[in-house]
Amino acid sequence: MAFITADHRHADHQSFGQRLAAAFTRFMERQSRQEEIARLEAKTDAQLAAMGLTRDGIVRHVFRDRFYL
Template sequence: MAFFSDTSDRPSFIHTMMDKLGHFMDRLIIAQNRTETVEKLQALSDAELAEIGLSRDDIFRHVYRDIYYI
């Protein structure tokens, strides 16, 4: 007796594309949040930055410290 199955262990093309689109959207949201954080920190005065232990040159390094070594 033969056994036939039309199912596959591989995800479908649509499923794969939806996963990639979801991953892209997640990264886009994270990037937008980081941009807002940079803008907020850049709007602070040098004295306010010094109070939180940052200088103007350290803003990008601080915001992106978990993904980039700058």
């Protein structure tokens, strides 16, 4: 008779708690960026121009540390 066990707690696998914490962190980062986008979209074109931004560049500006567009 053979017994087979599966241990899913290897170092290269994250625990459920770690995955949940990572998902929560990503959610909070997205939320804060959405608020920044809304704050910039509420500015006038003149205010954006003074910051060196255009309306089309708001999202690119907010996510500039994540994506190179």
